[in-house]
Amino acid sequence: MNLILLFESDFVDPGRVRLTGRRLAHVTSVHRAAVGDTLVVGVAGGRIGTGLVLSLDPLELQVTLDRDPPPPLPLTLILALPRPKVLNRVIAGATSLGVKHIHLINAWRVEKSYWSSPRLSPENLELQAVLGLEQARDTILPAITLHRLFRPFIESFTPSGLPLVAHPGTAVECPRSVAGEVTLAIGPEGGFITREIESFERATFTPVSLGPRILRVETAVAALAARLF
Amino acid sequence: MNLILLFESDFVDPGRVRLTGRRLAHVTSVHRAAVGDTLVVGVAGGRIGTGLVLSLDPLELQVTLDRDPPPPLPLTLILALPRPKVLNRVIAGATSLGVKHIHLINAWRVEKSYWSSPRLSPENLELQAVLGLEQARDTILPAITLHRLFRPFIESFTPSGLPLVAHPGTAVECPRSVAGEVTLAIGPEGGFITREIESFERATFTPVSLGPRILRVETAVAALAARLF
Numbered sequence: 193m194n195l196i197l198l199f200e201s202d203f204v205d206p207g208r209v210r211l212t213g214r215r216l217a218h219v220t221s222v223h224r225a226a227v228g229d230t231l232v233v234g235v236a237g238g239r240i241g242t243g244l245v246l247s248l249d250p251l252e253l254q255v256t257l258d259r260d261p262p263p264p265l266p267l268t269l270i271l272a273l274p275r276p277k278v279l280n281r282v283i284a285g286a287t288s289l290g291v292k293h294i295h296l297i298n299a300w301r302v303e304k305s306y307w308s309s310p311r312l313s314p315e316n317l318e319l320q321a322v323l324g325l326e327q328a329r330d331t332i333l334p335a336i337t338l339h340r341l342f343r344p345f346i347e348s349f350t351p352s353g354l355p356l357v358a359h360p361g362t363a364v365e366c367p368r369s370v371a372g373e374v375t376l377a378i379g380p381e382g383g384f385i386t387r388e389i390e391s392f393e394r395a396t397f398t399p400v401s402l403g404p405r406i407l408r409v410e411t412a413v414a415a416l417a418a419r420l421f
Numbered sequence: 422m423n424l425i426l427l428f429e430s431d432f433v434d435p436g437r438v439r440l441t442g443r444r445l446a447h448v449t450s451v452h453r454a455a456v457g458d459t460l461v462v463g464v465a466g467g468r469i470g471t472g473l474v475l476s477l478d479p480l481e482l483q484v485t486l487d488r489d490p491p492p493p494l495p496l497t498l499i500l501a502l503p504r505p506k507v508l509n510r511v512i513a514g515a516t517s518l519g520v521k522h523i524h525l526i527n528a529w530r531v532e533k534s535y536w537s538s539p540r541l542s543p544e545n546l547e548l549q550a551v552l553g554l555e556q557a558r559d560t561i562l563p564a565i566t567l568h569r570l571f572r573p574f575i576e577s578f579t580p581s582g583l584p585l586v587a588h589p590g591t592a593v594e595c596p597r598s599v600a601g602e603v604t605l606a607i608g609p610e611g612g613f614i615t616r617e618i619e620s621f622e623r624a625t626f627t628p629v630s631l632g633p634r635i636l637r638v639e640t641a642v643a644a645l646a647a648r649l650f
Binding site: 194262267281284288289290327328329330341369383403404405406407408410411412415416417418419 | 633
């Protein structure tokens, strides 16, 4: 937790917050905060600054906000729904990189059972995004949208900027240092099937390769984000 | 498992292997292989090709090797020992990216208990590396070295190529698309302390930043690898 993310409900007075739950436990047991310490804080959707510890029980901070969060990554991610075990890491990882738009979509090789995972609850998705923001010292939550049917999604989706679909084995290399926005789709384990790639192509996406290595989705997201911008 | 990694002990005849254990279970239950199917295989330290399923019980493959593994990433990684929970993912992830030299080192902010984790056993480290190779369709295992003392390590280590140490908040940006080898050091959660950064600088390392975001080590490794090459 490199930043303590604050929400409106934390404010007991203007400029003064009371921490509870997970953040209280973390500040107490990991930061081992004492009265007079300052911590890095940020308001969800807003600015970043410092929190001066006023008291420990209850744990209250005097908040001073003096700078903007880091700029967002101009990348919209379309991800075939990963295995539940992987989902949390992917959401937190993409959020830490600054991604603000994540679409989780169905695909032929996505196991149906993944769609009934409790990890898809709005509460869990928000928690994973918050963990990513706390890691990266950001405050702007990503919008995460679920699309349980592939065809209606791809037939109605309008990509922002350059539309790419990662497709291992294709001849075109993923571009580097793109100016402007990119929309990038990444397939499930085993990849998108040919028919799905054709649907992406009809929706103006270009299939691109990252080289001969097939990467796990969380590795691919970080590698592609770093390569694109 | 995008490639089945074979070892010398798997060969029952020249060109014929018998699968056991984890790979047998995977090929049977995930690939659901049938006699006559072909699977992607590679020999540890050697070439890649196909395995034609000859029989299911025992599971034997006729092996034809016809191509080299993908080129290695010219990156030597020095990692402050991560939390045991994270270690497996970092080793598998770095290996999948093609890293062939990994040094796990101590640092002030590495908790002492991490060094007694069973995950540091040679058997587990090799298993995680094998998982990374199977993911990326590679065959060359990385060399993984443990250094339980920071000072003797940094005072005797000779970096290959351009020596960089990731240091969030420093002014110099991490270079892009470097020609030639790079040695890159990444600190623990909370970063290297000033004295450690100074030791790296004496050892000719340049502190570099990846921007205002602090990334988890597994995200940072993938992002830096993609950015550097």
